[in-house]
Amino acid sequence: MSPKASTRVARGIITFLFIYLATPIVVTMIYSFSTSWVKTILPNGLTLKWYSELVASPEFMAVLLRSFSLGLLTTLIAMACFLPVVFYANVYNPQVKSHLRFITVLPFTIPGIILVTGLIQLYAELPIPKIIILVLAISLLSLPLTYQALDNAFIGRDFRAMFEQALVLGDSPFKAFVKVIIPNIRAGVLVAMLLTFTSAFGEYVLTNLLLGGNFETLKIYMYRLMRSNGQASSVLTTIYFIFLAFISLILILIMQHYSAPHKSTKEGAKK
Amino acid sequence: MQSDFLQIQGLGITLSGNNIIKDMSFKVRRNTLTTFLGPSGSGKTTVLRAIAGLNTEVSGKILLDGEEIQSRSANQRNIGMVFQSYALFPNMSIFDNVAYGLRVQKKSNDVINKEVMAMLQTVSLTNKKDAYPDQLSGGQKQRVAIARAMVLKPKLLLLDEPLSALDAKIRVSLREQIREYQQKLGITMLFVTHDQGEAMAISDDIVVMNEGKVQQQGSPMAIYAQPENVFMAQFIGNHNLLTGTQLQQLGLTTASGQSLVADTHYVVRPELFSPEATPEATAIAGQMTTCSMLGDRVQYHFMSDAKLPLKVELLNHSEPLKIGVPLTLYLDPAAVHPVGPANAE
Numbered sequence: 001m002s003p004k005a006s007t008r009v010a011r012g013i014i015t016f017l018f019i020y021l022a023t024p025i026v027v028t029m030i031y032s033f034s035t036s037w038v039k040t041i042l043p044n045g046l047t048l049k050w051y052s053e054l055v056a057s058p059e060f061m062a063v064l065l066r067s068f069s070l071g072l073l074t075t076l077i078a079m080a081c082f083l084p085v086v087f088y089a090n091v092y093n094p095q096v097k098s099h100l101r102f103i104t105v106l107p108f109t110i111p112g113i114i115l116v117t118g119l120i121q122l123y124a125e126l127p128i129p130k131i132i133i134l135v136l137a138i139s140l141l142s143l144p145l146t147y148q149a150l151d152n153a154f155i156g157r158d159f160r161a162m163f164e165q166a167l168v169l170g171d172s173p174f175k176a177f178v179k180v181i182i183p184n185i186r187a188g189v190l191v192a193m194l195l196t197f198t199s200a201f202g203e204y205v206l207t208n209l210l211l212g213g214n215f216e217t218l219k220i221y222m223y224r225l226m227r228s229n230g231q232a233s234s235v236l237t238t239i240y241f242i243f244l245a246f247i248s249l250i251l252i253l254i255m256q257h258y259s260a261p262h263k264s265t266k267e268g269a270k271k
Numbered sequence: 272m273q274s275d276f277l278q279i280q281g282l283g284i285t286l287s288g289n290n291i292i293k294d295m296s297f298k299v300r301r302n303t304l305t306t307f308l309g310p311s312g313s314g315k316t317t318v319l320r321a322i323a324g325l326n327t328e329v330s331g332k333i334l335l336d337g338e339e340i341q342s343r344s345a346n347q348r349n350i351g352m353v354f355q356s357y358a359l360f361p362n363m364s365i366f367d368n369v370a371y372g373l374r375v376q377k378k379s380n381d382v383i384n385k386e387v388m389a390m391l392q393t394v395s396l397t398n399k400k401d402a403y404p405d406q407l408s409g410g411q412k413q414r415v416a417i418a419r420a421m422v423l424k425p426k427l428l429l430l431d432e433p434l435s436a437l438d439a440k441i442r443v444s445l446r447e448q449i450r451e452y453q454q455k456l457g458i459t460m461l462f463v464t465h466d467q468g469e470a471m472a473i474s475d476d477i478v479v480m481n482e483g484k485v486q487q488q489g490s491p492m493a494i495y496a497q498p499e500n501v502f503m504a505q506f507i508g509n510h511n512l513l514t515g516t517q518l519q520q521l522g523l524t525t526a527s528g529q530s531l532v533a534d535t536h537y538v539v540r541p542e543l544f545s546p547e548a549t550p551e552a553t554a555i556a557g558q559m560t561t562c563s564m565l566g567d568r569v570q571y572h573f574m575s576d577a578k579l580p581l582k583v584e585l586l587n588h589s590e591p592l593k594i595g596v597p598l599t600l601y602l603d604p605a606a607v608h609p610v611g612p613a614n615a616e
Contacts, residue, residue, distance in 0.1 A: 157361065158354075158356040158358060161354040161355075161356045161357075161358035162358045162359075162360060164323075164325050164345070164352075164354070164358070165352070165354060165358035165360075166360075166371070167324075167325070167344075167345040167346050168323055168324075168325075168345050168346070168348075168350065168351065168352045168420075169346075169371050169372035169375060169419070169420075169423065170346045170372055170375040170376060170423070171346060171371075171375050172346060175375075180360050180362075183362040184360070184361055184362050
């Protein structure tokens with residue numbers, strides 16, 4: 001096959017895949033703006049009614065707040081627990097990294113139902129609220145993403161020497177960590193936070209199995225809405241998709257921002 | 272008067288359960304530049320880190336200006352350190368890097384500005400104060416690291432192979448600058464290197480280390496001319512290591528004014544051979560077998576008539592000696608130095 005022909009074939013495959021993936025999203029978006037769309041090629045009319053109804057609904061605001069809180073809390077816990085561990089492993093004990101890599105893959109291999117059953121059996125007798133078990137479990141589930149993003153941030157610089165240098169210059173370990181380590185791994189920390197937040201924000205399996213209707217999050221609400229109101233459900237899907245696209249855009253911008261040469265210099269010049 | 276400013280007494284260091292350093296003792300005089308010299312893996316950096324307070328499992332005593340400091344944390348020792356990798360903070364400008372320690376000490380902005388600028392002037396980097404570490408050359412980064420450590424006026428400044436990542440020309444120029452800063456500011460420095468030329472060039476004293484033990488401490492001249500054991504004779508400079516019996520075969524009867532001992536090793540530096548006779552010298556007949564041009568010197572391999580190969584170095588100021596032609600070299604027995612029993616190698 002000539003190079004031109006192979007390029008054409010490749011373009012054709014990519015275009016097909018793009019259409020295959022984008023069509024349901026586009027159709028859902030159009031459906032969310034339609035007055036009604038049954039047995040016709042195009043919707044009968046366009047309206048913002050479903051959006052205004054959903055945004056005005058106290059139920060929607062409540063689930064949004066719950067999902068946001070869950071995402072925020074999970075992110076904070078994941079950072080507070082894993083950042084010092086990743087710092088220690090990279091700076092003081094690189095041998096432990098092979099064990100950490102193995103542990104971080106475990107959440108991928110354990111199905112949600114088994115994890116929930118195990119957690120309930122383990123903590124059923126203890127006076128721990130299930131919401132705390134849920135937050136900790138989601139933090140653990142996000143470990144593969146959090147660990148990898150944080151671990152990558154420690155590549156390429158002698159962080160041990162920088163940290164020890166700050167100590168020798170008279171700083172305490174905590175302040176040295178905050179002033180010297182954090183600013184130089186901030187890209188990795190931001191990426192890890194966004195990924196953790198997004199995975200917790202959209203979590204469904206654990207929340208549904210562990211708390212069910214007692215703690216309705218955005219995803220659970222979305223599935224409930226799907227059974228009762230198609231348009232409202234498509235509005236929620238559209239909003240959720242835009243939210244994810246926005247997070248992805250931020251991630252791309254962060255990566256571009258910090259991979260630019262002499263980034264720190266440009267930043268410093270603005271000070 | 273120069274007193275023993277830093278005293279290491281019976282130092283032991285354990286890393287990951289292994290005793291890396293056992294019962295080590297040495298002293299550093301006030302306002303001097305002492306070099307810690309040894310082959311890679313000899314434990315130099317480990318000892319330096321213990322003095323800085325960066326190793327946790329340390330036994331023995333570390334006395335700085337008469338005070339025991341071994342139980343103090345790194346941020347309470349008033350010791351500066353320059354790391355091999357410079358360890359500049361990439362998120363801070365050169366000014367902020369140098370000002371870091373002063374800010375930790377909560378000095379006023381006026382004082383910080385004055386002291387940082389003075390230090391940047393000392394290291395000729397005032398024009399780079401707003402630059403960031405990524406914009407500097409290796410030599411400039413190293414000067415920033417030195418300035419950052421010196422601006423705090425530490426009691427002791429530790430330098431861990433600060434020149435190892437630089438090319439040869441910059442290394443020579445920077446080592447001279449470090450010596451100049453040390454003398455100008457009157458700082459006591461402990462400088463780690465594996466480069467003996469570097470150590471010889473800038474030190475008041477040299478502590479030579481091997482396999483976690485101090486082999487010898489003394490001035491560069493004493494370390495070179497009077498090595499105390501076989502390792503020292505072999506590690507410092509070029510050498511001919513010969514037994515008393517071998518020297519007798521060459522025609523010598525004494526060394527350093529004493530009778531030769533058959534089972535003792537003696538060191539003869541290659542540059543101590545001369546093609547010209549002197550009244551005290553012993554004549555050694557033989558011929559040159561190879562010749563290497565070293566620039567200012569010429570290095571030969573000489574095969575004596577007694578079939579003992581010798582390394583010879585002569586200044587490159589005349590025609591090179593001819594290879595394979597019989598000739599006589601002269602060696603003053605006073606220049607032959609005993610270094611210990613033959614089985615100590």
